[in-house]
Amino acid sequence: MTFRQERVQLPMMQPLRRPSIIDQAELELRNAIYYGDLRPGDPVPEVQVSRQMGISRSSLREACQRLVRDGLLTQVPGRGLFVTHMDAETMSDFIDYRLGIEMQAATIVADRITALRRAGDDAGADRLVAPLRVCIERSRAALAAEEVIEAGNADLDLHQQLAEIAQNRFLGAAMNTIVILTRMGSFSDPLGFGVRADLTSMHESLLDALSQGDGSRARALLRESLQELASRLRSGVQADVVRDPDLLESSGPEWTTLAETPE
The missing domain is CATH 1.10.10.10 (Winged helix-like DNA-binding domain superfamily/Winged helix DNA-binding domain)
Incomplete structure (x- = not known):
């Protein structure tokens, strides 16, 4: 068999590189x-x-x-x-931004689950939200062990996973920064780092709404949760918040003292 050599029009591709x-x-x-x-x-x-x-x-x-x-x-x-220290005005602006990103992610995920269930693929719908359930179990175990920072990590991972499940790279990239800004807000709390005592039940409600493809309810739960966070960090109210006594304040990083060097 004879193959003809034909010129193939390739798409423009960027050179691959290692992280700088x-x-x-x-x-x-x-x-x-x-x-x-x-x-x-x-x-x-x-x-x-x-x-x-x-x-x-x-x-x-x-x-x-x-x-x-x-x-x-x-x-x-x-x-x-x-x-950056997250003051009340900064937190208010940030929560508005985070709401826009997360509510859109929740809408996409709920719509995808609705489509899967209508097609009779309940197993596929359950697999889609399985990473969220893993995060909930991590939160549950961490709170039971009084590991507040790990409970906070699991909480942020759940929200990051929600953006990843939406399979929109722009939402995912935005959430990479949002989770750090949220952590900074928690560390800016004058009463110390804390998480909601009802963190697990709140997550369960969100997972239930998403599993049913109920985007409206999922958005409402996200709005309630984030507005509570903003209110808590602005007012310093302690009610129903679990705090870690080892994370009440920062003495600053231990930078090595070195002489000034040229550029």
Whole structure:
């Protein structure tokens, strides 16, 4: 058999590359903020951090500017960079933004589940929300063990999973930053890091609504939950909140003291 060599019109493709130093530095800083190694108000001294990471100060600056753009760091002229503190006005604006993202994700997921159940694929619908159930069980176990930070992690993972299940890369990317901003809001609470005592039952209600394809109810539950979070962080009300006594305040990160080095 003879094959003809024909010219194939290929689509435009971007060269593949490994994560850059700047990408890795950005991820390290994001993780430090998420896990509380960097708390709201903590400084990010350029010289010490670049030396600890083993990168140039210019690379660190670029990584930090990405976090400034996303609201995770705040640049104060003449003073440097600080982890953003979520005050009442910032929290109000943030909750409005988060509501828009999560309610859209819930709508997409509920519509997909409705389509699956109408097609008689109940097993497929159950598989779709299975990652949310895993997060709920993590929350339940963490609260039973009085591991407040792990309960908070499971809560944020559930909301991240909701965006991932929607299979919209823009919603997923937005949630990557939203979960960190939410964690920063929790660490900004003057009464210390806490989670709702009824976290598991709240998640169960959301899962039940999604499993039935009830997007309207899922959106209402999300709105109620996020508005409660904003109100709690603004007012400092302690009712029905479980707090971790080891996470009441931050003494700041332990930066290595190093002499000033040239650019």
